[in-house]
Amino acid sequence: MTTVGIARQATRWVLLSTTLLIAGCSAQASPTAKADKATAAEASKPATPSERRAYFGELHLHTGYSFDAWSLMGTKTTPDQALKFAAGQTVPIGDTRAHRAWPLDFAAVTDHSENMGVMNQLDHAPNAFADSEIGKKLLKDTTLAFYMLKNAVDHHTPLPDMNAKQAVKNTWDMEIQAANANYRPGKFTTFIAYEWSSMNQGKYNLHRNVIFNGDKAPLPFTSADSPKPEDLWTYLEKTRASGIDALAIPHNGNVSGGLMYDWNTSEGRPIDEAYAQRRALNEPLTEIVQNKGQSDTMPELSSSDEFANFEVFDHLLTHPEQTSKPHGSYVREAFGRGLIIQQKVGANPYKMGVVGASDIHNGLSVSDESGMAGGPFGIDPKTMLPDTETAKHRLNLLPTPSLIDEANEAAGKPHMNEDSTIFSSGGLTGVWAEQNSRQAIYAALKRKETFATSGTRIRVRAFGGWGIEPAALAKPDWVARAYATNTPMGGDLPTKPGMAKAPSFILQAMKAPDSGNLDRIQVIKVWLDGDGYKEKIFDAALSGGRKVNAKTGKAPKVGDTVDLKTGAYTNTIGAPVLQSVWRDPEFNAAVPAVYYVRVLEIPTPRWSTLLSIKRHLPFAPNRDKTIQERAWTSPIWYTPAGTKLAMR
Numbered sequence: 001m002t003t004v005g006i007a008r009q010a011t012r013w014v015l016l017s018t019t020l021l022i023a024g025c026s027a028q029a030s031p032t033a034k035a036d037k038a039t040a041a042e043a044s045k046p047a048t049p050s051e052r053r054a055y056f057g058e059l060h061l062h063t064g065y066s067f068d069a070w071s072l073m074g075t076k077t078t079p080d081q082a083l084k085f086a087a088g089q090t091v092p093i094g095d096t097r098a099h100r101a102w103p104l105d106f107a108a109v110t111d112h113s114e115n116m117g118v119m120n121q122l123d124h125a126p127n128a129f130a131d132s133e134i135g136k137k138l139l140k141d142t143t144l145a146f147y148m149l150k151n152a153v154d155h156h157t158p159l160p161d162m163n164a165k166q167a168v169k170n171t172w173d174m175e176i177q178a179a180n181a182n183y184r185p186g187k188f189t190t191f192i193a194y195e196w197s198s199m200n201q202g203k204y205n206l207h208r209n210v211i212f213n214g215d216k217a218p219l220p221f222t223s224a225d226s227p228k229p230e231d232l233w234t235y236l237e238k239t240r241a242s243g244i245d246a247l248a249i250p251h252n253g254n255v256s257g258g259l260m261y262d263w264n265t266s267e268g269r270p271i272d273e274a275y276a277q278r279r280a281l282n283e284p285l286t287e288i289v290q291n292k293g294q295s296d297t298m299p300e301l302s303s304s305d306e307f308a309n310f311e312v313f314d315h316l317l318t319h320p321e322q323t324s325k326p327h328g329s330y331v332r333e334a335f336g337r338g339l340i341i342q343q344k345v346g347a348n349p350y351k352m353g354v355v356g357a358s359d360i361h362n363g364l365s366v367s368d369e370s371g372m373a374g375g376p377f378g379i380d381p382k383t384m385l386p387d388t389e390t391a392k393h394r395l396n397l398l399p400t401p402s403l404i405d406e407a408n409e410a411a412g413k414p415h416m417n418e419d420s421t422i423f424s425s426g427g428l429t430g431v432w433a434e435q436n437s438r439q440a441i442y443a444a445l446k447r448k449e450t451f452a453t454s455g456t457r458i459r460v461r462a463f464g465g466w467g468i469e470p471a472a473l474a475k476p477d478w479v480a481r482a483y484a485t486n487t488p489m490g491g492d493l494p495t496k497p498g499m500a501k502a503p504s505f506i507l508q509a510m511k512a513p514d515s516g517n518l519d520r521i522q523v524i525k526v527w528l529d530g531d532g533y534k535e536k537i538f539d540a541a542l543s544g545g546r547k548v549n550a551k552t553g554k555a556p557k558v559g560d561t562v563d564l565k566t567g568a569y570t571n572t573i574g575a576p577v578l579q580s581v582w583r584d585p586e587f588n589a590a591v592p593a594v595y596y597v598r599v600l601e602i603p604t605p606r607w608s609t610l611l612s613i614k615r616h617l618p619f620a621p622n623r624d625k626t627i628q629e630r631a632w633t634s635p636i637w638y639t640p641a642g643t644k645l646a647m648r
Helices: 001-030 031-045 067-073 081-087 117-122 135-140 144-156 164-183 228-242 274-280 329-346 390-395 401-411 438-447 480-483 609-615
Strands: 052-059 090-095 096-098 106-108 189-191 193-196 206-213 245-250 286-292 353-356 426-435 450-453 461-467 504-510 518-529 532-542 577-583 593-601 628-632 636-638
Touching: 001 353, 067 117, 067 144, 067 577, 081 090, 081 164, 117 135, 117 164, 135 144, 164 189, 164 193, 189 206, 189 438, 206 228, 228 245, 228 274, 245 438, 245 450, 245 636, 286 329, 286 450, 329 518, 329 532, 329 593, 353 628, 390 609, 426 461, 461 480, 461 593, 461 628, 461 636, 504 518, 504 532, 504 593, 518 577, 532 577
Parallel strands: 052 106, 106 189, 245 286, 286 353, 353 450
Antiparallel strands: 052 426, 090 096, 193 206, 206 245, 353 426, 426 450, 450 628, 461 504, 504 577, 518 532, 518 593, 593 628, 593 636
């Protein structure tokens, strides 16, 4: 089969899968007991790796049981409502109703473990907390609750009359019940989960999402119990020893002040082998993109990367007047640091796969640009689009005092106007799994056969190996062959055969059914260089017959079809499918390396542009009008023979 024939065949597959997705939406909206029984039976059938397909989901979502969502944002959405919305059902939100544009395949509600559900007691007066002096004060000004509870956690001094322990236990029982009640094997998978929310020095983000595999879980471990990630790992290790599997996913390294991917432990000691092994085991994944920006890289760290300046969110969360330190805050640099640490101690703490998420705080998990209208909120654009005056604030056309400032104004701290346009649309986690079930999807997470997108359903696959033929993609059973003889994303290249000169990678990406065509596939290589590391980006597949300029090392831009008057664009540029077999042209067998893939779409309108057009307002100042949505794969690692491998 010719390359054109392969592309046409893959394009037909994209169109077919889009039809199936649409059909799945209508079926999922009204499940019957008979259908549930049939899909559960389907999910229980044994499957082979070659039958794995891409599933898209959410692993970071907040409801009204998170104290910040309740106090700062007035969120009343419950975990049950949030999961029903994620599954494609219509849910009531205040005086309106909301429906997701298309259903997710899996989801986890990750309410903050700290004071989970405590503030919700004030919604159900009379009770001791609501009747107390502090409760009455908070009911009059709910924004005060955020800093009061945050300070209580930071200083290990619970507020009086809160009934905190019982409230957390009751709420956790409801979280578990919601996850189990909404689980539909074969159709929609839910996970019991929460967020551990440690803030070093009260401002540096070290948060982790804890995901359980099963229908039960112990009470959450909170940052009030300990702010150290190492103590969270002890909790995870004890949980697994009890028969309940659990893992942690760090997120928003971009606002960690350089601490998320540090050279040192939380106690300031250089990372040793034991720490590296524990972190690799307990945190096999990291979140690379979400509503508060991406954590891949930024121009200051990757000056030669022409696409590094994408959705950069670089100020601290509770101190927006301060910029987060770049070094130690981004995933690509962590991959390089991991190679350096492995060379020194024999294990790699940053041997992580990648996921994406929303971190939405009103329970409505969305990832489409049209489902975003500023801040950490999801919307149904048909029923919840901000009115013109509200849109002016969301677009930073009018000054807007931030909620944090309002809550903290009495303390005399600097006042900062909130710029909602710095927020991005939600991201997505993609997994390659045999079926839509807890067991299969969780197994994919643990083996790191995952990818992340900035919100669209780009499907991307990568395999690495030593004997891959240039025409491997032309074989009808290429996926089965790839699993049988090569390494999928998230794994280690096998030991280099004596005659092999360089590894090759099978790369395939397919456009989202409802978004732009694809611009390119890139391979990002990070390798050890003396006592440091280097990085380089290779264009492995380009749409439209473009070629890399030999002098500049860059490819021509794909173009732009966005109409800034209407927000429409056309797929007359780019390609629905891109694929290639790429071989590393600069391979050195003596040097450890990391390879991961980035896929770019053609330009499409950003959420802020769509909102401006809908409300006939000027465009948001200092924001790009269009963006190139993208996907990132988990890496494939190369370690020279004789070098000790870190835990997978």
